[in-house]
Amino acid sequence: xxxxxxxxxxxxxxxxKIAIGDTVVADQEIIEVETNKATMAVTTLCGGVVTxxxxxxxxxxxxxxxxxxxxxxxxxxxxTGAPVIDxxxxxxxxxxxxxxxxxxxxxxxxxxxxxxxxxxxxGLPVPAGMKGAHYISPRMRARMDELGLREADISAIVGSxxxxxxxxxxxxxxxxYIRDWPHSTASTMRLAVADAMRxxxxxxxxxxxxxxxxxxxxxxxxxxxPKPGLTLYVLRAFAIALAEEPATAGFLIGEKIVHPRAFxxxxxxxxxxxxxxxxxxxxxQLRVQELAEAYGALVDEARSRRLKPEQTQGGxxxxxxxxxxxxxWGTPIPLPNETLILGMAAGIKKPLWSEDVxxxxxxxxxxxxxxxxxxxxxxxxxxxLLQRVAALLxxxxxx
Numbered sequence: 001x002x003x004x005x006x007x008x009x010x011x012x013x014x015x016x017k018i019a020i021g022d023t024v025v026a027d028q029e030i031i032e033v034e035t036n037k038a039t040m041a042v043t044t045l046c047g048g049v050v051t052x053x054x055x056x057x058x059x060x061x062x063x064x065x066x067x068x069x070x071x072x073x074x075x076x077x078x079x080t081g082a083p084v085i086d087x088x089x090x091x092x093x094x095x096x097x098x099x100x101x102x103x104x105x106x107x108x109x110x111x112x113x114x115x116x117x118x119x120x121x122x123g124l125p126v127p128a129g130m131k132g133a134h135y136i137s138p139r140m141r142a143r144m145d146e147l148g149l150r151e152a153d154i155s156a157i158v159g160s161x162x163x164x165x166x167x168x169x170x171x172x173x174x175x176x177y178i179r180d181w182p183h184s185t186a187s188t189m190r191l192a193v194a195d196a197m198r199x200x201x202x203x204x205x206x207x208x209x210x211x212x213x214x215x216x217x218x219x220x221x222x223x224x225x226p227k228p229g230l231t232l233y234v235l236r237a238f239a240i241a242l243a244e245e246p247a248t249a250g251f252l253i254g255e256k257i258v259h260p261r262a263f264x265x266x267x268x269x270x271x272x273x274x275x276x277x278x279x280x281x282x283x284x285q286l287r288v289q290e291l292a293e294a295y296g297a298l299v300d301e302a303r304s305r306r307l308k309p310e311q312t313q314g315g316x317x318x319x320x321x322x323x324x325x326x327x328x329w330g331t332p333i334p335l336p337n338e339t340l341i342l343g344m345a346a347g348i349k350k351p352l353w354s355e356d357v358x359x360x361x362x363x364x365x366x367x368x369x370x371x372x373x374x375x376x377x378x379x380x381x382x383x384x385l386l387q388r389v390a391a392l393l394x395x396x397x398x399x
Contacts, residue, residue, distance in 0.1 A: 001065045045080040048072030062162030189274035199336040204374040207331040210386040220396035228292040231321045236399045237392035239283035249316045260316040268320035269302040276302040279315040343369040
């Protein structure tokens with residue numbers, strides 16, 4: 001079985017186009033195989049006579065497996081660059097070597113039998129650094145589709161195929177292995193979150209962080225009635241910064257970065273067994289107090305599961321306040337249709353050196369964590385965006 005592509009570790013024989021005793025010529029299509037990417041033909045390296053066929057239709061074979069043997073003349077063998085190995089010559093055979101047929105094969109020790117996939121699933125560890133471990137054969141893919149499984153669902157299975165590939169037998173053995181384990185049915189909400197995160201993780205994501213002093217925001221908030229949430233200040237500063245540099249919130253489609261036409265930003269709300277993200281519209285054009293009423297209503301509807309589809313669609317980015325759980329740092333994951341998500345950690349009292357008084361003074365500081373699609377935004381651009389958000393938060397009266 002030849003190497004049919006850089007990431008292809010095995011292929012299934014769909015059709016054998018030759019039989020034992022057939023005469024073939026160089027570059028003749030003799031076997032039709034199927035990979036996870038396409039159906040293609042395997043051709044001969046040289047002309048000769050088919051003396052043995054070891055491959056079978058419908059079976060998967062790893063790259064390098066012996067599928068058959070050709071008997072060829074020395075002239076034909078030389079064209080391939082392979083070594084010529086004489087078989088014992090029968091006494092009745094011609095003494096002239098040029099007229100004698102030579103087997104185009106290596107010694108028996110150098111050949112391997114066809115490597116069929118064998119089941120061997122015994123535990124949960126995942127093999128690391130194994131070539132081909134992520135390859136899924138067409139047969140395996142079909143079985144996964146029948147069971148409604150994703151690639152991430154089989155990451156706990158130890159593969160027995162060449163290079164650590166997981167085979168159908170491996171999958172069946174693993175399902176049998178965990179059949180009696182305690183389990184619960186995933187809710188619709190949990191499955192929706194899982195699907196969104198799986199699609200999000202198909203992109204190269206990176207996270208950067210920046211400490212921000214919140215004292216001025218806290219002072220401004222204390223003077224308001226009613227008091228807006230800290231999340232709204234961050235939300236508003238984030239929207240203004242994005243409006244100034246809209247390309248940072250764009251998304252990549254082919255060779256184009258599509259810029260946002262409105263700065264509608266979602267807010268992550270923890271609900272039972274999941275997260276909902278209602279979207280606030282035109283955040284760059286509204287003051288914090290104007291956002292507060294709409295924000296409160298959306299959060300209430302999210303927690304009671306009464307959000308309408310249009311209330312969760314069209315956002316260009318998301319803000320999440322994981323500081324409410326006491327967390328000091330996080331790497332939030334943006335939604336599949338968004339490039340950015342800004343996380344806010346818990347506020348912590350700490351000493352900060354003040355040049356004005358020449359001493360350390362107590363301040364309340366949070367960590368802003370920005371996760372971004374690295375195809376669209378680089379670390380420098382993400383850092384500048386965070387710095388702009390931090391600067392805006394030092395002038396809360398303008399938010």
